[in-house]
Amino acid sequence: MTQQMDLNQRFEEYIALDQKIEAKDWMPDAYRKTLIRQISQHAHSEIIGMQPEGNWITRAPSLKRKSILLAKVQDEAGHGLYLYSAAETLGISRDEMLDALHTGKAKYSSIFNYPTLTWADMGSIGWLVDGAAIMNQVPLCKCSYGPYARAMVRVCKEESFHQRQGFQIMLNLSQGTSEQKDMAQDALNRWWWPSLMMFGPSDASSKHSKQSMRWKIKRFSNDELRQRFVDMTVPQAELIGLTIPDSDLKWNEETGHYEFGPIDWSEFEQVVAGNGPCNRERIETRVAAHENGAWVRDAAAAYAEKVADRESRQTSAA
């Protein structure tokens, strides 16, 4: 008991000194669980997030756009891989995590439960969704858990590319034909509020925030990050002549921030609860990919075993 207290105290001191916790270091169970939950959710988001955009690769309107989009979605798969590996350092396997995703036990970012209806959605996702992800993730590069922090450094570099590419699509559309402008505005209308919800519930009602801040997993509150995102994005929308779909939006000279209207948290809760427009399809697609691939993974494992077998027989014969 006292030993446990010592360990805990040392851990807390270590964190207070801004030192990194590594996989082999002692850590409280709750810290480990929080990280597993957060990192695996993040990994799942990257993997499920491939779908809404993957959906448009075959329909990209130019070969250049097709190759940029394909490379982007491929990056997201890579992010999923780094993050699953980071979570594995905490003692959970990728199979266990995937199983939790497939059975609906694990969550992923709700933003990916919205449908991608037009090409402008590729612009909006890059600009807003990757943009919001960067806001959330840049602070994670300094998170107290070393493997997570290091994975996030790589991820954030690529996310900022994605954000610029998305903005570029929106810029092109906004300078295009009237149909293209409409497409861009319509996409902004649909993605704006869900993007604000990506920062999670307001600080007053956030379940996990306080402890995570103390452990330096989280460094800024949901509301702080959301405000930063709004402050960054509103001028960008103005620059390309698009209107943020919020009649309450106004600049506050005194605070130096934009004020924005109330978020419809009931919609957020519905989507989190599994009742968003695409929750079912996203999981079904993921499960189908996994199940259809089972014979392939089995074959690869069986072959690897045969090869290992042959090799060991050769060495023992030699």
Place this chain on the structure above:
Amino acid sequence: MAGREYEWILRFGDDALVLAQRLSEWCSHGPAIEEDIALSNIALDLLGQARALLTLAGRREGQGRDEDALAYFRTDREYSNALLVELPNGHFGDTIVKQMLFDQFAVLRYEALANQCVDEELAAIASKALKEVRYHAAHSTQWVVRLGDGTKESHLRVQESLNTLWPYTAELFEDDAVSKACADAEVMPLNASFKEPWSTQLQNILNEAKLLNPESTEFHTGGRTGRHTEHLKSMLAEMQVLPRTYPLAEW
């Protein structure tokens, strides 16, 4: 002469583009995340090759068509890819066998173009592409071996894939006025010259994968002159939808 040059470069470009489009359909449906990434990588390489080749074809044609004009504003009857690459993906084994059959051919074709072609621009595209398709061939060949010599189920499945795809392989080695003109211009030897090295290589792969050489002698052809399977039209309808719906738009 310029007309013919456009035609043969276009064939190379169409093979790459149509296969890239097919492979990109795998994105987020692969059997493992690593494989999703690998297939996207290969699709990206092929797309890059297609863009370079279509751009060059357009320049040689001299009618002001760029890569997108050629990709988005030709009908299936104007596409000149081999039938093999337009076939639907099927399951992972179907895709990987198709890929292996084509990759082994592409290596030979790009080797010839990179080393012998008098057209310097085409040779430069080919030598870059050669490095890529060698990697593709290694990837697809490894998988064919794994699946062929994996489990009983995987073995049966890929043997079936091979049997189904086999009738589409002969077309790769056919020659016609365009490929003869291409050979006369010292761009590339006749397609028929690739048949023997390809068959030898294939036999080695099949031996290692414990697969049997299909016996079928029934072969399909027509892709090079725009007579395609039913699948190409719907593939292109999807691919071309935006530029054709909004012909005045730039993206």
